[in-house]
Amino acid sequence: MxxxxxxxxxxxxxxxxxxxxxxxxxxxxxxxxxxxxxxxxxxxxxxxxxxxxxxxxxxxxxxxxxxxxxxxxxxxxxxxxxxxxxxxxxxxxxxxxxxxxxxxxxxxxxxxxxxxxxxxxxxxxxxxxxxxxxxxxxxxxxxxxxxxxxxxxxxxxxxxxxxxxxxxxxxxxxxxxxxxxxxxxxxxxxxxxxxxVDLALFNPSGRDEARAALNLAPGRFTLASVGHLIERKGHELVIGALAELPDVDLLIAGAGPEEGALRRLAGSLGVGARVRFLGALPQARLREVYTGCDALVLASSREGWANVLLEAMACGTPVAASNVWGTPEVVASPEAGELMPERTAAGVAEAVRRLRAAPRDRAATRRYAEQFSxxxxxxxxxxxxxxxxxxxxxxxxxxx
Structure with a gap:
């Protein structure tokens, strides 16, 4: 046809x-x-x-x-x-x-x-x-x-x-x-x-190399927030959660009009040293971020089907996501990660704490993603x- x-x-x-x-x-x-x-x-x-x-x-x-x-x-x-x-x-x-x-x-x-x-x-x-x-x-x-x-x-x-x-x-x-x-x-x-999800591109191999390439501190729990820097994506909530998570660092991958406001927010909350803005990245570099970080956070107010969730899971990385629209259909198993109890900075922090209290087996997270070819x-x-x-x-x- x-x-x-x-x-x-x-x-x-x-x-x-x-x-x-x-x-x-x-x-x-x-x-x-x-x-x-x-x-x-x-x-x-x-x-x-x-x-x-x-x-x-x-x-x-x-x-x-x-x-x-x-x-x-x-x-x-x-x-x-x-x-x-x-x-x-x-x-x-x-x-x-x-x-x-x-x-x-x-x-x-x-x-x-x-x-x-x-x-x-x-x-x-x-x-x-x-x-x-x-x-x-x-x-x-x-x-x-x-x-x-x-x-x-x-x-x-x-x-x-x-x-x-x-x-x-x-x-x-x-x-x-x-x-x-x-x-x-x-x-x-x-x-x-x-x-x-492209299971060949997004895969869990080379985690140590990815962390080294990202210059992640050994032993530091690192979150990633990926998406356009716009209000709907909720990056400000992830930054806000760092105030409750003093031993956690954050990578933000994306570009957009809210970057200046997000940088100012991180500074005003005293967490600027723990937040790194990576800019817009091609998918191959995103795989490095997903593989190297300990959890992906998606705090969006609206999502149809968030591809970043499956991309992270395919790399073996569990997610913490807002409970909106199609997201519960993606995060439908403990191996996938956690849904936030509420879409606030406190809700982000709580979901991350749950992930840390019950660490997910990265191989199991990858197997969960494999059903989404x-x-x-x-x-x-x-x-x-x-x-x-x-x-x-x-x-x-x-x-x-």
Whole structure:
């Protein structure tokens, strides 16, 4: 089958970690040998390149076309209007995507199905494109697109309109499926297919070497907090917990607008000497962090399916995580780690104390992660896509 993968959440040579979970799922699907895809991954238009312009400067530097992991990726520009961007984005995005999709068709790639990721604005825009081209559509919901954005009335209306049009929807956890159905989506069209983990890349080997490379003090219990430096990720709660954990150090891997505030918080709490900011890291370096640290902490307020949890577990490292959305589906066994009793600095500290009081066997944590390979998710996608295409060929099968 020929797919058109569509999302603004997709990596590029300039921002290689952006939406990597979309690329990873697609790579495993293509590796099955039963599907091929072209990727349209629009980026906001911005006139000036350079680090001084932050994320928008990186968007400006993104190539119009590139090849990543053997996949052809197009990065057309769309206009994100100031102040009205949330309302206008689906339409400017759809206009850009439709032009790019028609160009692919002119070049001889006439795809069978549109595989869109993130419901708003991406899924809504994809629905407009699918209607214009008379193509079946599958939309994957991933987190804040369902558990946050629908709090706004206009996006919620467009999300439900796209959900009604879509041939099928995928959520990355059962909690998001329940939320999407609760908003009004047809439950019979929603399938939960959780993310997997790359068990070859993320592995527990070389722990001593990893600790040495990170210059971790012998005998010091070290936590890692991984993710964008934004409020939703809760890095400030992990820093706050250090005040209750005087013999614990913290590595923070990620970049973002909250870095300055987080550094100031660490200083004001007197724990600055025990907090090290590593910046944004490629996945190979993240493996080093996961393998070298004693526990990963994820204090997010919202998560669909947090890949960092499985990545750490695959490296043999247990986790302490906030009890939100899909996270209890990931941390579902003592070998995996601990759920925080509350999402506060004190809750983080308590979960870490529990981990230290009952140390997890790292080999058992790795075995727990091994049940989350990509195989089941890949097969689930293939079954779903084949069913949709068969129904398109034989309309009487649509309600079978």
């Amino acid at each position: 020929k797919l058109l993968t569509f999302s603004t959440l997709y990596p590029s040579s300039v921002i290689p970690s952006h939406g990597i979970f979309v690329e990873t799922r697609l790579r495993h699907l293509i590796a099955s040998g039963q599907a091929q895809s072209r990727v349209i991954a629009p980026v906001p238009w911005f006139p000036l390149k350079g680090e001084r312009y932050g994320e928008y400067g990186k968007f400006a530097a993104t190539p119009a076309k590139e090849s990543r992991n053997g996949l052809s990726v197009t990065h057309p520009r769309f206009v994100r209007l100031p102040k009205v961007g949330m309302s206008s984005a689906p339409y400017t995005l759809a206009w850009t995507a439709l032009r790019a999709a028609r160009q692919l068709q002119r070049e001889g790639y006439d795809f069978d199905l549109i595989d869109a990721h993130y419901f708003y604005p991406d899924g809504v825009a994809a629905a407009i494109v699918a209607r214009a081209l008379n193509k079946p559509l599958v939309i994957t919901a991933r987190g804040t697109d369902i558990n946050l954005i629908p709090q706004h009335a206009f996006p919620r209306k467009l999300i439900l309109r796209a959900a009604a049009q879509a041939d099928a929807m995928i959520t990355v956890c059962e909690a998001l499926k329940d939320e999407l159905v609760g908003l009004g989506a047809d439950a019979s069209k929603v399938t939960a297919l959780r993310n997997g 990509w195989d089941a998710t890949t097969q689930g996608q293939l079954d779903l896509f084949h069913r949709i295409l068969a129904a398109r060929r034989s309309p009487e099968l649509r309600h079978a």
